[in-house]
Amino acid sequence: MAEYEERIASWRHTLAQAGLSGEVIEELETHLREELARLEQAGHGADEAFALAESRLGQPAALGAEFARAAPNRLFTWLPVGVARIGLLLLCVGLIVVLARLLVVGRMSPLLACHVAAVTVGYSATLVAGALAVCYVVTRSFRDLTPMKLHALGREVFVLTFVAAVLTAVGLVLGCVWAGQNLGSWWQGDPREIGALVVLIWNVLLIVAHGRNLLDERALALLCLTNLVLTGCAWFGTVAAQHAYGISSLFLALFLGVLAQSLLFALGLAPAGCLRRRRSM
Amino acid sequence: MARMKLAKELMAASAVPMVLSILAEGESYGYALIQRVRELSGGQIEWTDGMLYPVLHRLEALGYVKARWGEGESGRRRRYYALEARGREALEGHKEQWRIVQRALLELWGA
Numbered sequence: 001m002a003e004y005e006e007r008i009a010s011w012r013h014t015l016a017q018a019g020l021s022g023e024v025i026e027e028l029e030t031h032l033r034e035e036l037a038r039l040e041q042a043g044h045g046a047d048e049a050f051a052l053a054e055s056r057l058g059q060p061a062a063l064g065a066e067f068a069r070a071a072p073n074r075l076f077t078w079l080p081v082g083v084a085r086i087g088l089l090l091l092c093v094g095l096i097v098v099l100a101r102l103l104v105v106g107r108m109s110p111l112l113a114c115h116v117a118a119v120t121v122g123y124s125a126t127l128v129a130g131a132l133a134v135c136y137v138v139t140r141s142f143r144d145l146t147p148m149k150l151h152a153l154g155r156e157v158f159v160l161t162f163v164a165a166v167l168t169a170v171g172l173v174l175g176c177v178w179a180g181q182n183l184g185s186w187w188q189g190d191p192r193e194i195g196a197l198v199v200l201i202w203n204v205l206l207i208v209a210h211g212r213n214l215l216d217e218r219a220l221a222l223l224c225l226t227n228l229v230l231t232g233c234a235w236f237g238t239v240a241a242q243h244a245y246g247i248s249s250l251f252l253a254l255f256l257g258v259l260a261q262s263l264l265f266a267l268g269l270a271p272a273g274c275l276r277r278r279r280s281m
Numbered sequence: 282m283a284r285m286k287l288a289k290e291l292m293a294a295s296a297v298p299m300v301l302s303i304l305a306e307g308e309s310y311g312y313a314l315i316q317r318v319r320e321l322s323g324g325q326i327e328w329t330d331g332m333l334y335p336v337l338h339r340l341e342a343l344g345y346v347k348a349r350w351g352e353g354e355s356g357r358r359r360r361y362y363a364l365e366a367r368g369r370e371a372l373e374g375h376k377e378q379w380r381i382v383q384r385a386l387l388e389l390w391g392a
Contacts (some may be wrong), residue, residue, distance in 0.1 A: 024334065025293070025361075026333065027311065027334060027360045028334060029351060030312070030356075030357050030358065030359055030360075031311050031312050031330060031334075033355065034312045035312070035330070035351075037355075056329065056330045056333030057330050057331035058329045059328075062331075063331050063334075063335070066331075066332060067334075067335050067338065069339075070336070070338045070339035070342065072334035074292075086369060148339075148341055148342060148343060151343050151344055155344075174366070213366070
């Protein structure tokens with residue numbers, strides 16, 4: 001195979017220039033070498049064999065274009081997913097900065113800081129999953145998502161739900177421990193504790209259902225529409241109730257939230273592209 | 282028998298169901314897949330070898346197949362692909378579609 005090394009090296013170079021990744025090039029090179037061996041055995045001369053094998057694999061430019069289409073840039077396979085990830089990352093960074101400062105100044109115990117961090121990120125992840133579900137339903141009503149984008153959505157929502165479940169569980173436990181240390185008993189029956197428990201159970205149910213293949217991507221997204229109202233209640237509703245912002249305005253907000261959620265759910269069940277204005281048919 | 286050139290669209294449409302069906306027989310790698318297609322079609326179907334790989338990568342991105350690096354015979358690394366549950370479901374979908382088309386055409390052609 002020594003006579004091919006130089007040619008293979010320059011062939012590798014053209015593939016790299018066409019934008020193919022190292023792993024893909026390695027895979028194609030293995031193929032090339034196996035084909036060369038086969039052609040040599042069939043009696044072809046070295047030059048002929050290489051020309052044949054190279055042409056069988058196709059033009060580097062064409063390959064580059066096909067690969068780019070096949071596995072597009074992961075982060076922005078679907079724009080909302082990339083935005084969600086970046087947003088959540090920024091939240092975590094901001095949270096660490098704020099809590100670290102409070103810790104350093106001694107205005108918050110480490111236990112409480114961890115509890116706040118866990119619950120904040122857990123709730124945010126749940127909210128983000130819900131937001132992605134909304135993006136999905138709205139986008140889909142104009143034009144259905146490609147399988148690739150749908151897959152990216154499903155994967156992202158699942159990961160967010162999983163992270164949310166873990167962090168909410170951790171946050172809840174830490175909160176109970178803190179309550180035990182500072183308030184006398186670990187469970188107060190506080191609306192905030194109940195809210196966290198509900199969010200946790202909801203996320204766990206989604207994960208279990210997904211794990212047992214009961215939900216496809218679309219079903220998971222539709223169910224996650226609930227996340228926004230649910231987490232909203234658990235996070236802000238309980239706080240608002242404690243400060244007695246007015247029961248009527250609270251109920252109004254809840255009513256509007258559930259209404260919006262139901263409308264989105266109905267939209268999600270409608271055929272794809274139903275809101276697109278038909279040009280002609 | 283002279284080799285027929287299959288229409289580009291036909292090759293493209295049949296690529297995914299063919300790859301999924303071959304992988305349903307067991308884990309395989311790119312080169313072997315191409316040989317199998319050649320063998321199945323008696324040499325009639327000749328894919329542009331390089332075009333198979335984007336298809337495999339796309340199937341991997343969709344979660345239909347799972348890929349791993351393994352050792353080939355010459356000591357070089359080879360990428361092996363295995364069918365996943367979602368891939369099997371997708372394959373069933375493809376099969377149904379092809380059967381529908383086949384039934385209609387065969388009836389028209391009086392076969």
